[in-house]
Amino acid sequence: MTLTLPTYADVCAAAERLEGHAHRTPVLSSRTADRELGAQLFFKCENLQRVGAFKFRGAFNALARFDARQRAAGVVAYSSGNHAQAVALSASLLGIPATIVMPQDAPASKVAATRGYGATVVLYDRYTEDREQIGRELAQRHGLTLIPPYDHPDVIAGQGTAVKELLEDTGPLDALFVCLGGGGLLSGSALAARALAPGCKVYGVEPEAGNDGQQSFRSGAIVHIDTPQTIADGAQTQHLGQYTFGIIRRDVDDVLTVSDAALVEEMRFFAARMKLVVEPTGCLGLAAARAMKDQLQGKRVGVLISGGNVDMARYAALLAKGA
Amino acid sequence: MTLTLPTYADVCAAAERLEGHAHRTPVLSSRTADRELGAQLFFKCENLQRVGAFKFRGAFNALARFDARQRAAGVVAYSSGNHAQAVALSASLLGIPATIVMPQDAPASKVAATRGYGATVVLYDRYTEDREQIGRELAQRHGLTLIPPYDHPDVIAGQGTAVKELLEDTGPLDALFVCLGGGGLLSGSALAARALAPGCKVYGVEPEAGNDGQQSFRSGAIVHIDTPQTIADGAQTQHLGQYTFGIIRRDVDDVLTVSDAALVEEMRFFAARMKLVVEPTGCLGLAAARAMKDQLQGKRVGVLISGGNVDMARYAALLAKGA
Numbered sequence: 113m114t115l116t117l118p119t120y121a122d123v124c125a126a127a128e129r130l131e132g133h134a135h136r137t138p139v140l141s142s143r144t145a146d147r148e149l150g151a152q153l154f155f156k157c158e159n160l161q162r163v164g165a166f167k168f169r170g171a172f173n174a175l176a177r178f179d180a181r182q183r184a185a186g187v188v189a190y191s192s193g194n195h196a197q198a199v200a201l202s203a204s205l206l207g208i209p210a211t212i213v214m215p216q217d218a219p220a221s222k223v224a225a226t227r228g229y230g231a232t233v234v235l236y237d238r239y240t241e242d243r244e245q246i247g248r249e250l251a252q253r254h255g256l257t258l259i260p261p262y263d264h265p266d267v268i269a270g271q272g273t274a275v276k277e278l279l280e281d282t283g284p285l286d287a288l289f290v291c292l293g294g295g296g297l298l299s300g301s302a303l304a305a306r307a308l309a310p311g312c313k314v315y316g317v318e319p320e321a322g323n324d325g326q327q328s329f330r331s332g333a334i335v336h337i338d339t340p341q342t343i344a345d346g347a348q349t350q351h352l353g354q355y356t357f358g359i360i361r362r363d364v365d366d367v368l369t370v371s372d373a374a375l376v377e378e379m380r381f382f383a384a385r386m387k388l389v390v391e392p393t394g395c396l397g398l399a400a401a402r403a404m405k406d407q408l409q410g411k412r413v414g415v416l417i418s419g420g421n422v423d424m425a426r427y428a429a430l431l432a433k434g435a
Numbered sequence: 436m437t438l439t440l441p442t443y444a445d446v447c448a449a450a451e452r453l454e455g456h457a458h459r460t461p462v463l464s465s466r467t468a469d470r471e472l473g474a475q476l477f478f479k480c481e482n483l484q485r486v487g488a489f490k491f492r493g494a495f496n497a498l499a500r501f502d503a504r505q506r507a508a509g510v511v512a513y514s515s516g517n518h519a520q521a522v523a524l525s526a527s528l529l530g531i532p533a534t535i536v537m538p539q540d541a542p543a544s545k546v547a548a549t550r551g552y553g554a555t556v557v558l559y560d561r562y563t564e565d566r567e568q569i570g571r572e573l574a575q576r577h578g579l580t581l582i583p584p585y586d587h588p589d590v591i592a593g594q595g596t597a598v599k600e601l602l603e604d605t606g607p608l609d610a611l612f613v614c615l616g617g618g619g620l621l622s623g624s625a626l627a628a629r630a631l632a633p634g635c636k637v638y639g640v641e642p643e644a645g646n647d648g649q650q651s652f653r654s655g656a657i658v659h660i661d662t663p664q665t666i667a668d669g670a671q672t673q674h675l676g677q678y679t680f681g682i683i684r685r686d687v688d689d690v691l692t693v694s695d696a697a698l699v700e701e702m703r704f705f706a707a708r709m710k711l712v713v714e715p716t717g718c719l720g721l722a723a724a725r726a727m728k729d730q731l732q733g734k735r736v737g738v739l740i741s742g743g744n745v746d747m748a749r750y751a752a753l754l755a756k757g758a
Contacts, residue, residue: 138461140483159710160463380747387482387712387743420710424703424754432751 117358118265120307123272123300126173130273133205134169137161137274139281144385149401151408154285156278159390159420163197165346166274166297166418167261171198173270174259175206181255183208188256190243192218193346194419195261200229211250213243219423262296263353272300278414279308286411289397291418292316292325292367293347295356301416302363312414316360316367317396319344319375326367328352329360343372343430346393346418370399376430378402382417383431391422440681441588443630446595446623449496453596456528457492460484460597462604467708472724474731477608479601482713482743488669489597489620489741490521490584496593497582498525506531508578513566515541516669517742518584523552534573536566542746585619586676595623601737602631609734612720614741615639615648615690616670618679624739625686635737639683639690640719642667642698649690651675652683666695666753669716669741693722699753701725705740706754714745 140155158166175187186209189199196212203210210231214223215238226233236246251258259267274297279285288309290301298316305312318325322340328351336351352360360367378395382388397415401408463478481489498510509532512522519535526533533554537546538561549556559569574581582590597620602608611632613624621639628635641648645663651674659674675683683690701718705711720738724731 135464138483141458143485160461162466164708164710383712383750384747385487387487389706389710389712424707427706428751428755431747432755 115354115358116265117355118269118303120272120303122265122269123276123303126169126266126269127273127276129173129176130169130270133172134273135161136277139278140386140388142386145381145398149405149408149413151401151405151411151413153401154278154282154412154414155386156274156414156416157388158274159388159394159417161419163194163201164419164421165194165198166271167194167198168201169273170267170270170296170300171195171259172202172205174264174266175199175202175208177266178208178257182257185255185257186210187259188213188247188250189259189261190214190247191261192222194421196222196226197229199259200226200231204230211256213246213250215243260353262294263355265355267296268300268303268355268359270300271297272304274416275301275304275414276308278416279304282412282414284309284412285312285414287313287315287401287408288414288416289315289317289401290416291344291347291393291396292318293393294349295325295352295360297416297418298364299356299359302359306363313365314363315400316364317400318367318369319347319396320369320371322347322349323369324349324351325360326369328357329364329367332361343392344375344396346391347396368400368404370396370403374399374403376433379430388417389420389422389427390417391419394418394420438677438681439588440678441592441626443595443626445588445592446599446626449492449589449592450596450599452496452499453492453593456495457596458484459600462601463709463711465709468704468721472728472731472736474724474728474734474736476724477601477605477735477737478709479597479737479739480711481597482711482717482740484742486517486520486524487742487744488517488521489594490517491524492596493590493593493619493623494518494521494582495525495528497587497589498522498529498531500589501531501580505580508580509533510582511536511570511573511579512582512584513537513570514584515545517744519545519549520552522582523549523554527553534579536569536573538566583676585617585672586678588678590619591623591626591678591682593623594620595627597739598624598627598737599631601739602627605735605737607632607735608635608737610636610638610724610731611737611739612638612640612724613739614667614670614716614719615641616716617672618648618675618683620739620741621687622679622682625682629686636688637686638723639687640723641690641692642670642719643692643694645670645672646692647672647674648683649692651680652687652690655684666698666715667719669714670719691723691727693719693726697722697726699756702753711740712743712745712750713740714742717741717743
């Protein structure tokens, strides 16, 4: 089967759909970061996006493309994280019924927040049940449209609007660092970067413990791994998708990894110096840029901050450890 | 003696001087805050300003107005907080020698940061010495120009540029909440609000423990108090200034107070829901708006977030307590 990969034109169409619905998030700079890395850094702050993460872009774009039948029947998604909130809020804004499949042991606050957006939450046992199967069954039984968290052309195109905005604000960059889980953000970012800044190096960044993307990129075939142990919960995916890998292998320059310890350091940097709450996954880009700073001297560098959704008790503990 | 108070024209002139030097900080919104308060809130994020606080605006504006003799001789300021960093950075950017008088027991990180901007730090014993006198003596002996933290027309005009930007971005507002210490930010904000949004109610907000501003506003004369015990360290001033009080009594609608407990609640709200690190003083505005939400239903409300400089260990402890 040949996949038709989304293109930059799809990113532009997504940007039009998102206009007035997604925040155009600020691009921030930090004199301290610039001095420490010897480069000029531009941070795209998707932690300040609706639902606290870039995921809103892809979810809203996908749902906005539903036809009348799909809208009436509703959407189903499975996620314990930012995608759940993103689909629930997007559905609420578009008047589409939403069903979200979440693990029984998901934090009560996340279940409550998802219900707060008006979604129906279906709980499952993550040790004995398969969420993808539950999602598919719900879709078939009730005619719902399943929106996966990353491997979907409309989701990828939506995520790409963040880097489109970034490059519109900054002009061409020399390098761009994007966190990598399932690859929705990275592949969308690569589409935008190739179109708007052809000379820009595009790097995906994974946690060391979960380097399936790096293995896939370097071997040329999608590698599956067990759920990795890392604090970067947004990058605990086990494999890339068909669409995301197709774009990443073509348009990305390399996939890098960083340690969890480095993520905690950057989380503190963002809090202390940039006054931003960033979730561990959102720290991947800066950690990787700092690790390769020798190659970035004098360059203009974009860093994607993917989100800021972190449990406050855990966040406080991580900040306190290094303070 | 009759003081000549600064005007909105001075705020506009300051905005021109700050162009390209101060960040035009983002104005953020929060669906959750809007729902909780029943109003439409606009947050001006001066925690994302250079040196992490609005203080950069006033300091830079004052130093940018130095004549050749003043520039050559240098500036002196006394502060243990954001004003010290603001003067040090502004002086560094403008090529002006800076001397900052700081208490011996100031956090080492703050002393190091001030020296990092190239300033000369003069330490004093806060229990036996008078920083104002040290500042005046240094000024006289070396011909330095003393820039006080708030009671100076150029400082006030500079601080006013934050609300000028806010109102340019949002259009007219019904109410504006601004934290109040010595009154530099509040008086500058009032100048901008009166010019750009004449119908806007302007509220100053103090910590309960340090309500000298409220007492002064209501009695019509500047009231002095002992240094108040509050976590809002940016509002631990003992009295308003001649300039700031002159504007506040004329242009401000009321001065409100909130408890330290309410500040901690808002600090957590900013972290958990808006992904922003806000120092206790920066939480005064939202805490006051929340307390009077019954009067704000359906209104368009501006909230000034003054800064984000808080010791990380202390910040983590405050977040953890309520998580």
